[in-house]
Amino acid sequence: MVAPTLLGGLLAAALVPFTHAAAGGRPDIKAAPFHPGRAFPASAPRTKTCAVKAGTNGSDDSAAILQAFHSCNNGGTVVLDKTYTICNPLDLTFLNAVDVALTGTVNFCDDIDHWLPRTFKYTFQISSSMWKFGGKDVNIYGNGVGTLNGNGQKWWDRFASNATLERPILFVTDDSLAHSLIYSHPPLMNSHPPHLESQERPLKKASKQWFNLIANSTDVLISDINIKVGSTSSNPAKNTDGWDTYRSDGIVIQNSVINNGDDCVSFKPNSTNIVVQNLVCNGSHGISVGSLGQYIGTFDVVENLYVYNTSMSNASDGARIKVWPGMDTPFQPNLSGGGGSGYVKNVTYDTFHNDNNDNAITIDQCYGQKNQTICNQYPVSFSRQSNMTISDIYFRNFDGTVSSKNDPRVGSLVCSSPSSMALITSQKCVNINASKINVKAPSGKNPQWLCVNLDTGDQELEISS
CATH class of the missing domain: 2.160.20.10 (Single-stranded right-handed beta-helix, Pectin lyase-like)
Known part of the structure; x- marks a missing residue:
């Protein structure tokens, strides 16, 4: 891209x-x-x-x-x-x-x-x-x-x-x-x-x-x-x-240094055609798409993002996509939501160095809700359907070593609805691509990835150790 x-x-x-x-x-x-x-x-x-x-x-x-x-x-x-x-x-x-x-x-x-x-x-x-x-x-x-x-x-x-x-x-x-x-x-x-x-x-x-x-x-x-x-x-x-x-x-955000305690950059609803390049981020929650789908009755779009040449250190996540589930979810005292609709499409993270991040890559299609059964149910419910889809996502040229928090797991890609469910009217997480991923666990063990309900389209996830 x-x-x-x-x-x-x-x-x-x-x-x-x-x-x-x-x-x-x-x-x-x-x-x-x-x-x-x-x-x-x-x-x-x-x-x-x-x-x-x-x-x-x-x-x-x-x-x-x-x-x-x-x-x-x-x-x-x-x-x-x-x-x-x-x-x-x-x-x-x-x-x-x-x-x-x-x-x-x-x-x-x-x-x-x-x-x-x-x-x-x-x-x-x-x-x-x-x-x-x-x-x-x-x-x-x-x-x-x-x-x-x-x-x-x-x-x-x-x-x-x-x-x-x-x-x-x-x-x-x-x-x-x-x-x-x-x-x-x-x-x-x-x-x-x-x-x-x-x-x-x-x-x-x-x-x-x-x-x-x-x-x-x-x-x-x-x-x-x-x-x-x-x-x-x-x-x-x-x-x-x-x-x-x-x-x-x-929007272009470039050539900057960020030491903070939350998202380094966050693409909120209806953010389109954005380039983020040459950032050094420390202590953050990653460069994040979302959160999206927070409000019932709203249609959120994030499309055409290019994130290039990022150095991310001491963060909870590196590259991150977060979407609310299809039901109201109380997450924090001043932050709750879910049930909105929309899509994330054509997002590329390219050349991304990880240093002591808990996850190099995160897709969370049930933000704020830890019960995977509920996550599977509500995005496809006929009564409260969420059409918050994620598609055409590209992770390329990732390297570095994650933190010991989840060792040997180095990333988590969790989508909300399995493709085999009979009630599915549209796939929720489609054409997810990862190539030239060389992220290591600090223990030296083979890196593990948590992948749930993931559709990689015509490509395989190419993850090397």
């Missing part, structure tokens, strides 16, 4: 290194080596500059930041080169032809009770945000020093005793159309990724929940980002996804 072809497109997002461009200029970032099938549009030169003056003693800078975006919209550059504090929500989805030079630090007030009634709300998985970016022809970049600091510690500590606490996402791209929004280059990373040229990249840290949500957007390019999270108390940082895509098309 070559890089997928896009269906259409409009915005691009990327935080990009100043060091790759002429001093003071917008960096020139390309999607490479793969792209979604068309070039991202070029932006015209900007003709005015709005430098935001920071308040003193951590006072709220949100009004000054908003004014700068209004003043420099339609052809200007907003400069955020100081230390700023945001204590009130910022809706920046009106942007057109604007650059953002984020070379300072943006902090968010950590007053939980102040924020809870003020955040922007999203119905999907009860999520919210403190600020959101959107519009047309937007470029956001730094020079290796720009930082977004979510100040998540108080939120993680309260979440430990209140599992339904609504924690905001650090950065949301919402309703972005036509052109490129480029995040880039904050700095600092202790581990130098072997296949990336530079260790210097922009920093996002201490998000309260997901770090990034790309929603309702098209043509978004993200490059050279450093994400890191770590709790200073006994309460872990939960649900700290690196990127989540939702109802978006034509």
Whole structure:
């Protein structure tokens, strides 16, 4: 499979290194080596500059930041080169032809009770945000020093005793159309990724929940980002996804380092024509399709994904596909679902290095439900049929050694309904392909794979030790 072809497109997002461009200029970032099938549009030169003056003693800078975006919209550059504090929500989805030079630090007030009634709300998985970016022809970049600091510690500590606490996402791209929004280059990373040229990249840290949500957007390019999270108390940082895509098309995420505690990248419902390449992920739950099929009456599509050149370490999973069963399943206090429909189609994971991951490859077509009998029953029930199908999946060129957790098992591919069941009206897991898989168990025993209800189409799973 070559890089997928896009269906259409409009915005691009990327935080990009100043060091790759002429001093003071917008960096020139390309999607490479793969792209979604068309070039991202070029932006015209900007003709005015709005430098935001920071308040003193951590006072709220949100009004000054908003004014700068209004003043420099339609052809200007907003400069955020100081230390700023945001204590009130910022809706920046009106942007057109604007650059953002984020070379300072943006902090968010950590007053939980102040924020809870003020955040922007999203119905999907009860999520919210403190600020959101959107519009047309937007470029956001730094020079290796720009930082977004979510100040998540108080939120993680309260979440430990209140599992339904609504924690905001650090950065949301919402309703972005036509052109490129480029995040880039904050700095600092202790581990130098072997296949990336530079260790210097922009920093996002201490998000309260997901770090990034790309929603309702098209043509978004993200490059050279450093994400890191770590709790200073006994309460872990939960649900700290690196990127989540939702109802978006034509996205590229590349050349970044992610140290977190949940999905490195997660393709949520209606994510299409996406390239993820050259990522170093540590401590995550993998690069994941899903979860999908969570809501009854909705139709979820994830199609045409190409994940290339990934280094995944100390994760629960490497390459992962997760789909809810055909019945309501209470999984966590703030996460339940099942019974939705849709499909996953044409997904490729190519060149994937595993280091101490529990599973190199995971397909879970009954996410949140551990009873395989129930999983077999509900996806094919005439009364509550789930049409959540998985097809045309390709795993290629996997290597490395998994953790000792499941030794000698190195992966799990479990589909929901056996092909021999008489009630089946359509196959649920079709044409699953694995080739050049050379993943080892730490004990040195022959690697074992758990494969249940798997249809490999016309091909055999080629798994070597």
